[in-house]
Amino acid sequence: MILYKIGKIISIGKQYIILESNFIGEVIYVPKPRDFIAEKVLKIFIYEYKYENHKTLYGFKTFKERILFEDLLTVPGIGPKTGIQILKERIKKIIGMLLKGDADGLAHLPGLGVKSAKQMIFELQDKYSKLISNEEKKKMKNESNLISVSEIIPTLKTLGFSKQQIKLAINKVKSKDNIELMIEDAIRVISNEKHKIIKA
Template identity: 30%
Template sequence: MYEYFKGRITQITPGAIVLETKDGIGYKIYPANPYHFEVNQEAQVFVEQIVRETELSLYGFATLTEKQLFNKLLNVSGIGPKSALAILAGAKPADLVAAIENSQVDYLTQFPGVGKKTAQQIVLDLSGKMDDFSSLVDQTSTTFADAESTDSVPSRSNLEDALAALEALGYASRDLTKVKKALVSETGSTSDLISKGLTLLVQG
């Protein structure tokens, strides 16, 4: 139904952003990494609306390619919106396409909610069906400023926000404990720490 929204980011939480359009409506959107954005930023966010018996949600993406990959993953039995979003958060689009086409099951099992059977199902369902992404070589997401707004979450440190965002993606507490130990001495924005945390989680 919706392709994208343009507007101003008015709120950021570890699991979602709120984008207010010019008509004054604020849309709650679930992106892979909310901290790619900043409060008061003008942004265009590609969206996919998921309507189910117990859910009416908007999932957001920095690029059209990410949205298309999200929808591809939803075609796989056993993959829901949250699992698909977690995969996209931890994998570069080109790497994900390569993993599917090369039947790299072990790579796919590193994401939350993806066991060996589900990873095999991803390969079975999507291998040979990724022609739309065959030219994907150096796909990069829209660059967003990393500056942190003190208005968004003033009571949290960047590390706490990053860990909360990873938890929202479905990563287990035991994995986050390991990541916290590795990141406790790191510096950078919340978005930087999320990216470093995802790298550690995917590499195992």
């Protein structure tokens, strides 16, 4: 069993990276390709999925992500393609919703419906509840209430901000439990940047 690989990222696609390791280039599917940097040497945790005569590699920046991915595959109705989509969300938020039994919240994750979300809670809630300390549980449950920064992008587009301005804002704005406050923060960031340019 392959646990991890160390190599150089040769190319980055929409759903995968190409990693060169020991003079061999391999396609590795990852949750968030944009988190990786081309030409960088790194360690990536691997899950090797075998089906009939086919083998597909899935990669993760942290061992925790790999463990959660492997656990997701034990849930009826969740395969590797769905599992990798689910992990586009922050791992703490996913586990927080799992611990709270928040089927509606989980159902909003890519590839999941209400039925699969309930099945996920049924299969994994007890396991993660036993593995995680009470203090960590509290943190994760709070994390699950936070809104992803990406959710403010449509509003910023509607307000007429450019792609460059939106990218600047989402890189600086922190997740909160109130989307209106996040939008206000984003507008403030963009406005401050405009003032810097004018002064320059």
